[in-house]
Amino acid sequence: GQNIDQPTEMTATEGAIVQINCTYQTSGFNGLFWYQQHAGEAPTFLSYNVLDGLEEKGRFSSFLSRSKGYSYLLLKELQMKDSASYLCAVRVSGTYKYIFGTGTRLKVLA
Amino acid sequence: KAGVTQTPRYLIKTRGQQVTLSCSPISGHRSVSWYQQTPGQGLQFLFEYFSETQRNKGNFPGRFSGRQFSNSRSEMNVSTLELGDSALYLCASSPRGLEQYFGPGTRLTVT
Numbered sequence: 001g002q003n004i005d006q007p008t009e010m011t012a013t014e015g016a017i018v019q020i021n022c023t024y025q026t027s028g029f030n031g032l033f034w035y036q037q038h039a040g041e042a043p044t045f046l047s048y049n050v051l052d053g054l055e056e057k058g059r060f061s062s063f064l065s066r067s068k069g070y071s072y073l074l075l076k077e078l079q080m081k082d083s084a085s086y087l088c089a090v091r092v093s094g095t096y097k098y099i100f101g102t103g104t105r106l107k108v109l110a
Numbered sequence: 111k112a113g114v115t116q117t118p119r120y121l122i123k124t125r126g127q128q129v130t131l132s133c134s135p136i137s138g139h140r141s142v143s144w145y146q147q148t149p150g151q152g153l154q155f156l157f158e159y160f161s162e163t164q165r166n167k168g169n170f171p172g173r174f175s176g177r178q179f180s181n182s183r184s185e186m187n188v189s190t191l192e193l194g195d196s197a198l199y200l201c202a203s204s205p206r207g208l209e210q211y212f213g214p215g216t217r218l219t220v221t
Contacts, residue, residue, distance in 0.1 A: 033209065042215055089153075096158040097155050097166040098210070100155075
């Protein structure tokens with residue numbers, strides 16, 4: 001089957017670091033994606049991992065371990081505007097089909 | 111570059127009716143995907159088109175259909191609407207079939 005798991009909700013303080021985990025079980029893998037979605041808005045692309053390791057992009061980093069079916073999104077120096085849902089998605093190999101997790105709602109407190 | 115546009119933004123329909131939603135991708139993007147987003151299920155993949163061909167389809171009944179035109183614009187159609195079809199329908203375009211750029215969505219309410 002196809003399954004992606006993420007925590008439903010997380011809370012962190014402004015200026016802190018937060019790690020959002022994602023585990024997946026899919027019939028084939030061809031890349032893991034992270035998207036940010038503010039309430040009432042469309043998802044926006046954050047990062048893409050296809051090989052194991054860490055990809056860094058400013059305050060955001062994403063890690064992938066294909067053997068463990070595991071990824072995380074690391075957000076540093078949290079700002080209030082980072083309060084949003086973070087969606088983990090897997091592209092199924094051999095297809096242009098994407099499986100999304102239900103998202104992690106992050107609340108950043110002052 | 112202009113982003114992905116979707117029309118209409120809001121729609122209210124009655125059970126049994128049909129609806130057509132439209133999506134214009136970012137200029138130069140030939141891949142267009144459609145998703146249904148509901149609070150309980152998250153984003154569910156409907157289908158993906160490239161150069162007027164449907165390359166992949168999600169696990170939705172045949173009432174959900176789509177098409178893509180030669181200018182990459184896409185439409186999706188839902189026939190015989192059910193209450194459970196109430197959702198946000200998102201369209202996304204992609205330059206390389208990797209990262210996707212989403213439109214603002216069409217909020218469909220079925221009464």
